[in-house]
Amino acid sequence: MKISIIGATGYTGAELLRILASHPAAEVLYITSESQPGTAINEIYPHLTRFYSKKLVSLAELEQIAKQSEVLFIGLPHGHAMEVGRKATAANPDIKIIDLGADYRFKDYAVYEQWYKVAHTHKEAQAVYGLTELKRSQVRGASIIGNPGCYTTASILALAPLVQHRLIDLATIIVDAKSGVSGAGRGLNLGAHFTEVFENVKAYNVAGHRHTPEIEAVLGELAGEDLVISFTPHLIPVARGILSTCYATLKQGVTAAAVDKAYNSLYGDEYFIRLLGPGGYPATKNTRGTNFCDLGWHIDQRTGRVVAVAAIDNLVKGAAGQAVQNMNVLFKLEERTGLDNAPLYP
């Protein structure tokens, strides 16, 4: 496929290039940057040398980029993809757009505007939410895909079986998640500064993180009713990784066997979902650099709660890997094409 990446100098853009470098059907045509047009990408990311020496171009070239590309990945901060998506589809109605940011994730644009504080300027877009394992049939026929966030991918995958099989009290869902620092992007900010992060763990955006409505919207659709959750993100001193620990009260009479059955029936045939089963302890290091999501769950008899844990790499299954997985689905390729690597360990 002829591919272009808008915002290639960011962590998700660079991760897309790393993955696509070993994708047999990928031909990267254009990569863009507003701050460093004319620079070769491997001058910014030397790990991409031998794979790319392609020069970055400005978004001003978007019309010709769109006309020549079959797939456009967008790795920009939220609020910028809509303009790119609108102009690209106007220039090439057949183009497939996969946005790694938040602009195309919400069916209800009012929710997006309320939480992201940005007016949506591409409301006519018929976008599909790109959590592959849950939305595969819709992804197959999509023109625009809103790729999920990193915390949301891990948390929704952990909770979906419990919600879909009506095993939990929907009013009791709590998500406690940790993210590596690359989740904040490559831009310099004090919160991501080494001496602020090293030997430190902290919560942030408590009771107000933008991933809250995304998780609620997707789980609510699965449940067939609106729901609210408590979501607390934490920053941990690692480069990559999301660990999401999710709690909910089991409905009266729900057995451990019913919980096991729910996970196995939803994910038993899913290559990228590795079920560690009851008592399993997912760890970010086991998914690092891969598109896998490791899932484990525990029944706490004392409290009547289920505790579901998910581990992913925020830049892979949480972003670029899932975006390529969705591209594979769009073009009817084996879904693991370019994604079937083992993690580095230790």
Ligand SMILES: NC(=O)C1=CN([C@@H]2O[C@H](COP(=O)(O)OP(=O)(O)OC[C@H]3O[C@@H](n4cnc5c(N)ncnc54)[C@H](OP(=O)(O)O)[C@@H]3O)[C@@H](O)[C@H]2O)C=CC1
């Ligand atoms: N990091 C992660 O783990 C995840 C990130 N995401 C989302 O993916 C998107 C990209 O994230 P990430 O790669 O981490 O971000 P980075 O901050 O690392 O990169 C952002 C990119 O956008 C470009 N950019 C920044 N500001 C502007 C602007 N005003 N106009 C045009 N381009 C701009 C930059 O390019 P240049 O300055 O060269 O023009 C850079 O390439 C974001 O929406 C993020 O929320 C989603 C899931 C996971």
Ligand SMILES: CC(=O)N[C@@H](CCC(=O)OP(=O)(O)O)C(=O)O
């Ligand atoms: C550690 C860290 O800062 N993580 C980011 C999540 C990145 C992401 O997925 O954001 P979008 O949903 O906007 O794409 C955050 O908490 O905002």
